Amino acid sequence: MKFLIEFAxxxxxxxxxxxxxxxxxxxxxxxxxxxxxxxxxxxxRREMQAMSRSAKKKKNKNAVEQEEKPLHxxxxxxxxxxxxxxxxxxxxxYSVVETLEVINTITHLGGFIAFIKHFSADxxxxxxxxxxxxxxxxxxxxxxxxxxxxxxxxxxxxVMAYAGYWAGVKLAQVLIQRRSQVVT
Numbered sequence: 033m034k035f036l037i038e039f040a041x042x043x044x045x046x047x048x049x050x051x052x053x054x055x056x057x058x059x060x061x062x063x064x065x066x067x068x069x070x071x072x073x074x075x076x077r078r079e080m081q082a083m084s085r086s087a088k089k090k091k092n093k094n095a096v097e098q099e100e101k102p103l104h105x106x107x108x109x110x111x112x113x114x115x116x117x118x119x120x121x122x123x124x125x126y127s128v129v130e131t132l133e134v135i136n137t138i139t140h141l142g143g144f145i146a147f148i149k150h151f152s153a154d155x156x157x158x159x160x161x162x163x164x165x166x167x168x169x170x171x172x173x174x175x176x177x178x179x180x181x182x183x184x185x186x187x188x189x190x191v192m193a194y195a196g197y198w199a200g201v202k203l204a205q206v207l208i209q210r211r212s213q214v215v216t
Contacts, residue, residue, distance in 0.1 A: 035185065035188075038183060038184075038185045038188055039188060039192075042185075042188050042189045042191075042192040043192050043195075046189050046192045046193045046196065047192035047193065047195050047196035047199075048196060049124070049196070050120070050121060050124060050192075050193050050196035050197050050200065051195075051196030051197065051199045051200040051203075052196075052200065053120065053123075053124045053127075053200065054120050054196065054197045054199075054200025054201055054204070055199075055200035055201075055203050055204050056200075057107070057110055057120060057123070057200075058076075058080075058200060058201050058204035058205075059203075059204040059207055059208065060104075060107070061080075061083070061107060062204055062205070062208045063208065064101060064104075064107075065101065066083060066101070066103060066107065067079045067080065067083065076201065076205065077116055077201075080115035080116050080119070081114075081115055081116060083103075083111050083115050084111045084112070084113075084114050084115035084116075084119060086111070109123060109126070110123045113126070113170065113171075117193075117194060117197045118173075120197055120200075121173050121193060121197070122170045122171060122173050123170070124173075125169065125170040125173040125176055125177070126166055126167060126169075126170035129166045129169050129170065129176070130162075130163060130166050133159075133162050133166060134159070137155070137158065137159065137162075141155075174190075177189070
């Protein structure tokens with residue numbers, strides 16, 4: 033019984049959010065033409081890795097443009113984290129940690145109105161340093177999440193995260209394929 037409860041919590045707290053996050057990112061990249069392989073999961077994974085390498089190379093201003101349209105800044109951030117499962121979970125972790133930090137900063141200053149009144153170079157520096165630290169936290173996402181999961185079944189949480197990722201990729205592929213069938 034304890035295992036089933038743990039399974040349900042892992043599915044709800046990790047599998048579903050990672051699945052939805054993956055669905056949104058992959059569908060958006062497929063929709064925008066940044067990824068083209070909507071039928072084969074292995075080929076799509078290779079494209080995500082290539083997108084990641086391409087985004088990292090494009091930091092150099094002399095890099096040749098390989099896509100018709102440039103990546104959105106959020107897509108670039110995802111690509112910088114690696115593009116695949118690790119990259120999506122790292123980007124998800126970064127998003128969670130960064131959102132919590134911004135909320136914490138605003139509430140610490142006394143609310144949004146007080147945040148606007150106290151907005152200064154110190155606050156900007158604090159947010160910048162926080163974003164850098166959050167990036168490092170996101171890169172080491174397994175350590176971040178292990179500190180927050182109180183369980184004897186850690187492996188189950190990682191399995192559910194991967195299951196959510198896999199389901200999100202597959203659903204994005206299906207949605208794009210159906211859309212292209214309706215268009216033609």
